[in-house]
Amino acid sequence: MLALGATPSLFASPKxxxxxxxxxDPIHQGGWSKWPIWxxxxxxxxxxxxxxxxxxxxxxxxxxxxxxxxxxxxxxxxLTLVNGTNALITSLIQLDIGAGDExxxxxxxxxxxxxxxxxxxxxxxxxxxxRDTFQIxxxxxxxxxxxxxxxxxxxxxxxLPADMHxxxxxxxxxxxxxxxxACQAWxxxxxxxxxxxxxxxxxxxxxxxxxxxxxxxxxxxxxxDEFIDRCFSYHNYGHAYGSMVGVVGPGSxxxxxxxxxxxYQAAIGxxxxxxxxxxxxxxxxNAEYLRDQIKDIPGISPYRLYDNVTRAAYHLFPFxxxxxxxxxxxxxxxxxxxxxxxxxxSSGYTTLNTxxxxxxxxxxxxxxxxxxxxxxxxEKYMEHNQCPENDILCNEEAVxxxxxxxxxxxxxxDDIARAIRKIHQNADQLKKAS
Ligand SMILES: *Cc1c(COP(=O)(O)O)cnc(C)c1O
Numbered sequence: 001m002l003a004l005g006a007t008p009s010l011f012a013s014p015k016x017x018x019x020x021x022x023x024x025d026p027i028h029q030g031g032w033s034k035w036p037i038w039x040x041x042x043x044x045x046x047x048x049x050x051x052x053x054x055x056x057x058x059x060x061x062x063x064x065x066x067x068x069x070x071x072x073x074x075x076x077x078x079l080t081l082v083n084g085t086n087a088l089i090t091s092l093i094q095l096d097i098g099a100g101d102e103x104x105x106x107x108x109x110x111x112x113x114x115x116x117x118x119x120x121x122x123x124x125x126x127x128x129x130x131r132d133t134f135q136i137x138x139x140x141x142x143x144x145x146x147x148x149x150x151x152x153x154x155x156x157x158x159x160l161p162a163d164m165h166x167x168x169x170x171x172x173x174x175x176x177x178x179x180x181x182a183c184q185a186w187x188x189x190x191x192x193x194x195x196x197x198x199x200x201x202x203x204x205x206x207x208x209x210x211x212x213x214x215x216x217x218x219x220x221x222x223x224x225d226e227f228i229d230r231c232f233s234y235h236n237y238g239h240a241y242g243s244m245v246g247v248v249g250p251g252s253x254x255x256x257x258x259x260x261x262x263x264y265q266a267a268i269g270x271x272x273x274x275x276x277x278x279x280x281x282x283x284x285x286n287a288e289y290l291r292d293q294i295k296d297i298p299g300i301s302p303y304r305l306y307d308n309v310t311r312a313a314y315h316l317f318p319f320x321x322x323x324x325x326x327x328x329x330x331x332x333x334x335x336x337x338x339x340x341x342x343x344x345x346s347s348g349y350t351t352l353n354t355x356x357x358x359x360x361x362x363x364x365x366x367x368x369x370x371x372x373x374x375x376x377x378x379e380k381y382m383e384h385n386q387c388p389e390n391d392i393l394c395n396e397e398a399v400x401x402x403x404x405x406x407x408x409x410x411x412x413x414d415d416i417a418r419a420i421r422k423i424h425q426n427a428d429q430l431k432k433a434s
Pocket of ligand 1: 083218
C-alpha cells in the first residue's frame with residue numbers, strides 16, 4: 001500500500017478505472033437512504049397518543065387516514081384494509097368476480113395480483129407486456145377476451161402508469177370491469193388524473209417496502225359509494241354499513257371476514273403522508289435525471305413512460321440490459337459488477353405465468369368443483385398463457401433499483417450512471433474474467 005501511495009500518478013488512475021469486482025475502487029462508497037424513514041420528534045406524537053388511549057382497534061384515526069387518502073387520490077371514498085393483497089381480493093369479490101370468470105392480468109407483477117384472482121375463485125388469464133414500458137400491452141388485450149372475461153386487472157408496475165386510456169376504452173367496448181392494482185403507484189398520474197381512479201376500484205399497498213410504509217396496510221378507493229359500503233361491510237364480518245341496510249351487531253346480512261386496519265397503523269400512516277409529497281418529488285427528479293444520464297449508454301434502455309403520463313411514483317427504477325452491447329457479459333455478471341461498485345440492484349420478477357402455484361390451484365378441491373376438466377387442462381392453459389415478451393424481460397433484460405435509492409442527492413445518481421458506464425467500458429475485461 002505504501003509503495004502504491006508513493007507513485008500515485010502511475011497507479012491511481014488504472015485502479016480508479018478498474019472494475020471494483022476486479023480489485024478497483026468502488027464508485028459509490030457511501031450508503032443509500034435507509035427505509036423506512038421514521039423521525040421520532042415529529043412522527044411519534046400521534047402514535048403514542050393512540051397507544052396510551054387504549055383505543056387500538058379501528059376507530060377515528062383509521063377514518064382520518066381514509067379521508068386523507070381519498071382526498072390525496074381524488075376519490076370520493078377510501079377503505080383501508082390489512083394489506084394490498086386483501087384490497088384486491090375484496091374488490092374482486094365485491095364486484096361479483098368469482099367462479100367461472102376470467103380476469104385479464106399482466107404477468108409482469110408481484111405474485112399478489114394473481115393470488116388475489118385465485119383467492120376470488122376466478123381464472124387469471126395473462127396478457128403479455130410491452131417491454132419498453134414494462135406494462136400490460138393494451139394491443140394484446142382484445143385477443144384474450146372470451147365470453148367468460150369479466151374484468152381487466154391492470155397493474156401500474158414499478159409505479160409507472162399503465163396505458164389506462166386504452167384499457168378503459170377496451171373495457172367499455174366489451175363491458176368489462178376494471179380493478180387497478182396501484183399497489184406500487186401512489187399518486188402516479190395520466191393527464192393529471194391519478195391511477196386507481198380510472199377503473200371501478202383502485203387498490204394500494206402500504207407494506208413496509210412501499211413508498212408509504214406502515215408495516216402492513218392496504219386501501220381501496222372508488223367513487224362508487226355503494227361499492228365501498230359493501231367492501232366496508234365485507235371487511236367487518238358483513239355488519240351493516242352505510243347503504244348496506246340492516247342492524248349493526250349480530251345478524252350480519254352478508255358474508256364477510258375481518259380485515260380491519262388498527263389505530264396505531266393509521267397513526268403511522270398519517271406520519272408517513274406528511275413527508276410523502278416531498279419524497280415523491282425527489283424520486284421524480286432523481287429518476288428523470290438518472291434516466292437521462294444512462295439512456296445513451298449502449299445496451300441500456302431505461303423504462304419508457306406513455307406520452308400522457310404526468311407523474312410516476314417510481315417504486316422501482318427499471319431498465320433493460322442488453323448483453324450484446326456489453327461484449328456478451330451476462331445480466332447476472334453485470335449486476336455482480338454493479339453491486340461491487342456499491343450500487344445495489346436486482347433482476348426483478350420471475351415469470352409468474354409459468355409458476356407451479358397455478359397448477360396447484362387448478363388441482364385444488366375448489367377449482368375442480370368450479371371449473372370443467374377442459375378449463376383446468378394445465379398444458380392447454382400454459383400454451384394459451386404464453387407471454388414471450390415477458391419471458392425476455394424477466395429472464396434476460398430487466399434490472400431494477402429500489403425507490404429509496406432515488407431519495408439521496410443527485411451525486412448518488414451520478415454514481416449509478418458512472419458505475420454503469422465503467423462496466424460498459426470494461427465489459428471485455430469483465431467478460432474474460434467471468
Ligand atoms: C405490494 C403489492 C401488492 C400487495 O400488497 P401487500 O400490501 O403487500 O399485500 C399487490 N400488487 C403489487 C403490484 C404489489 O407490489
